[in-house]
Amino acid sequence: MQYYKSLATNPAALLSYTSAVVTVIALYLLFTGYGEAFNVGYYLLAISPYMWASIGIGLAIGLSVVGAAWGIFAVGVSILGAGVRVPRITTKNLVSIIFCEAVAIYGIIVAIVFSAKLGNVSPLTFTASHYYTGYSLFWSGLTVGLCNIACGLTVGLTGSSTALADAHDAALFVKVLVIGIFGSVIGMFGLIVALLQTGKAAEFGA
Amino acid sequence: MASATCPVYAHFFGFAGSSLAMILTSAGAAYGTTKAGVSIAMAGTFRPDLIMKSLIPVVMAGIVAVYGLVISVVISGNMAPSTPYSLFSGFVHLGAGLSVGMAGMAAGYAIGIVGDAGVKGFANSSKLFVGMVLMLIFAEVLGLYGLIVALILNTKATNEC
Numbered sequence: 001m002q003y004y005k006s007l008a009t010n011p012a013a014l015l016s017y018t019s020a021v022v023t024v025i026a027l028y029l030l031f032t033g034y035g036e037a038f039n040v041g042y043y044l045l046a047i048s049p050y051m052w053a054s055i056g057i058g059l060a061i062g063l064s065v066v067g068a069a070w071g072i073f074a075v076g077v078s079i080l081g082a083g084v085r086v087p088r089i090t091t092k093n094l095v096s097i098i099f100c101e102a103v104a105i106y107g108i109i110v111a112i113v114f115s116a117k118l119g120n121v122s123p124l125t126f127t128a129s130h131y132y133t134g135y136s137l138f139w140s141g142l143t144v145g146l147c148n149i150a151c152g153l154t155v156g157l158t159g160s161s162t163a164l165a166d167a168h169d170a171a172l173f174v175k176v177l178v179i180g181i182f183g184s185v186i187g188m189f190g191l192i193v194a195l196l197q198t199g200k201a202a203e204f205g206a
Numbered sequence: 207m208a209s210a211t212c213p214v215y216a217h218f219f220g221f222a223g224s225s226l227a228m229i230l231t232s233a234g235a236a237y238g239t240t241k242a243g244v245s246i247a248m249a250g251t252f253r254p255d256l257i258m259k260s261l262i263p264v265v266m267a268g269i270v271a272v273y274g275l276v277i278s279v280v281i282s283g284n285m286a287p288s289t290p291y292s293l294f295s296g297f298v299h300l301g302a303g304l305s306v307g308m309a310g311m312a313a314g315y316a317i318g319i320v321g322d323a324g325v326k327g328f329a330n331s332s333k334l335f336v337g338m339v340l341m342l343i344f345a346e347v348l349g350l351y352g353l354i355v356a357l358i359l360n361t362k363a364t365n366e367c
Binding site for chain 1: 208213214215217218221222224225228229232233235236239240243244246247248250251254257258261264265267268271272274275278279282283285286287288
């Protein structure tokens with residue numbers, strides 16, 4: 001039980017355990033003459049493009065909102081804590097929370113734009129174009145989601161520092177807010193890459 | 207239309223490269239911005255005149271994210287649904303994305319920690335500024351190496367089906 005608990009909490013242990021299991025399985029197949037059965041390309045094609053696309057859209061909005069929420073509670077805790085002594089900071093520092101909210105807006109924009117590409121493929125045979133769309137939506141969704149988690153955390157933690165610096169001295173607010181603005185650019189890069197990747201993808205059901 | 211050298215799933219690896227370039231460099235840039243930024247806010251409370259000069263680590267962390275953006279755009283510009291795309295190109299683009307991504311993540315991490323200590327030291331003693339900037343430049347150049355290798359790899363991708 002100790003062993004399984006350590007797997008759950010230690011990502012390095014989990015990664016090494018799973019890679020050891022995968023290596024053993026791969027070598028077993030290789031040495032018993034079933035090497036062709038370890039076919040990554042088969043699984044990439046066997047998973048339907050509907051699944052790739054839908055998981056991408058879900059991750060786009062889901063992970064973006066995780067990033068935004070993380071940032072918002074990091075800022076909120078600092079504003080409310082410092083606001084006990086210095087109530088004047090509570091209104092101005094809402095701008096940091098709005099920057100975190102923008103991260104979630106990027107996610108929802110991307111999710112809505114991508115969901116316009118979903119549709120019904122009427123004779124159910126997928127062509128190479130459908131797979132292209134599926135893969136691009138999956139990876140774009142993952143890009144915007146994970147970049148927005150990074151951005152939300154950055155804007156949140158620097159926003160919390162902004163609130164504390166503002167509580168100390170009101171003249172510092174704008175100077176320290178600039179750091180959060182630099183951080184919010186990361187989420188915008190994720191949005192740009194996602195829209196570029198899926199720009200050429202054709203709709204399903206076209 | 208699909209052949210053994212240009213299978214249908216080749217685009218998966220190309221997109222993986224483009225996405226990983228952006229995701230991993232974003233993670234590095236985010237760490238650098240946050241770590242240095244919190245220090246700048248703290249040091250700014252007792253030396254507000256030095257805040258503008260102390261923003262250098264934050265700017266350099268942002269540049270790491272730009273490296274990832276450049277490679278992502280270059281890789282995804284080479285992919286289209288109707289042009290032939292070989293599995294070789296897919297793997298080359300995956301390698302390019304990983305090279306700039308992992309290098310950028312490490313560079314951002316280093317910029318964050320050096321910026322954190324550098325800003326705190328600079329607020330205490332102005333003579334440390336040049337030393338901090340030199341160390342940040344060396345950390346930034348690590349990400350640049352990843353960008354160079356990614357660009358070299360990208361030129362190697364050919365699409366012969």
